[in-house]
Amino acid sequence: MxxxxxxxxxxxxxxxxxxxxxxxxxxxxxxxxxxxxxxxxxxxxxxxxxxxxxxxxxxxxxxxxxxxxxxxxxxxxxxxxxxxxxxxxxxxxxxxxxxxxxxxxxVTERKKSEAEQQLLYQEIDRANKDLEHFARMASHNLRSPIANIMGLFDLIDYDKLADEDNANVVRLIKQSTEKVSDTLETYINSLIRKDGTSKLLLKELSLAECLNNVKQSLNSLIAQSEALIKTDFNAFNSVTFNQSYLESVLLNLLTNALKYRKPRQQAEVLFSTQINNGKKQLIVADKGLGFDMEKAKGRIFGLNQTFHTNHDAKGVGLFLVKKHITELGGDISVDSTKDVGTRFTITFP
CATH class of the missing domain: 3.30.450.20 (PAS domain)
Structure with missing residues (x-):
């Protein structure tokens, strides 16, 4: 034997x-x-x-x-x-x-797999560094023109604008510009703090308040798409996270839901929370175009990956979403069906 x-x-x-x-x-x-x-x-x-x-x-x-x-x-x-x-x-x-x-x-196959994983990690690390370098350059280069625009708004005498509708449009543009300026400054300060301490500032945040901030910055797109945005934060409303990261996540997911809605149909988006195995989870679900999960397998959160033909699709948003969440110890998954909709599940650390 x-x-x-x-x-x-x-x-x-x-x-x-x-x-x-x-x-x-x-x-x-x-x-x-x-x-x-x-x-x-x-x-x-x-x-x-x-x-x-x-x-x-x-x-x-x-x-x-x-x-x-x-x-x-x-x-x-x-x-x-x-x-x-x-x-x-x-x-x-x-x-x-x-x-x-x-x-x-x-163990040849295992070693090949490990080598491929190492190459993938190196590519992700390179992409992260490139993206952070781009973010620093963009943030720095946008600072001056935004400051100039803010200065021009201060020169406007609203009393001399004869048409009240035009005056309201100008005020809305100023409000949006102020929001961009605040977001930019917050992001730059986060980078500075990260450089100094290697840690991002975490604090207790209200999901409802962060979502309202995002909705204000997208008010024109929301109005244009006649979006119906619902919330259900009964399970929980507060999370410990970095505010810039959380609002960036919400901004990208909401923007995608609005951009990739079904033609000639009202956009519908639901933000809800749940507790799953003791973990806080945020669900972002829409009834938009969706995409083929099988075709997109393994590429959904990749840099420069796009799944629709929109001219402004750059393949950066979902990459940032994944990076922001995982950098702070969380996770994100997605389920999508073409012509039915998409559901993102964010698990907080």
Missing amino acids: LRQFFDFTPDLFCVASFEGKFLKVNPAVSNVLGYTEEELLQIRILDLIAEEDKEITSTSRDGIKEGKPLTNFENRYITKSGETVWLSWTSVPVHEHKYIFAIAKD
Whole structure:
């Protein structure tokens, strides 16, 4: 029975000498490395190992001979066909006969997956740095023109505006500009605080108040789309979060819901809260165009990813939403059906 296990197990079993030669191998070793058993018994083990791993492998083998246990040691082997495979070894010495009994698993696919993940993390980190650099430049460059616009509003004599409707339009433009200025200053101050402390300012926030701030900045778009915006904050209304981040999240989700509404239909958006497994969750659901989840799989919160043909779709909003939430320890998920609507679930930390 032990012989059958040795012959048919997918794991690699071998017996090696202290000098670094195979004395016995099971068929799995031959299958993975591509050599016959006879060929393997004639080759030094070190000659099969990738150049980059030879030194650490020799050091580990010396440790085994000194009685040190070896578990989950990973190194690369070069197969007969020239491919690289990763093996994870557990080995024990038998000093009486100067043998080493070893068992290994082929972990090549896992190592490939880890390498791909590392490349993805590096790309995300690069994108985050690029986006933050862009945000700093944009914030700095917008400061002066907005200050100039605010100065021009101070020069306007509203009493001399004969048409009251025009005067109201000017006041609304001024109010929107003031909101942009306040938001910009708050964001710049957040960046400054983050540079100084590596931490964002967190405080207890009212979801209703933050949403009202966002709605004021979008009053023209809301009126244009005749949007019906409902709220249900009965489960909870307050969260501990960064205000700039939270209002940015709400702004992007609401803007998307308004922009991607069904043609010639009133936009409908519901903001609601719930407690799920002890975690506070904010739900943002609309009855808009939606999108194909299968086609968008893995790309929904990616930078420069768009799922509609609107000319102003840039693929930045949802990336920012995800970044703001995850940076503070939260999470966000989405469920969408084409021509039915989209539902975002934000889980607060």
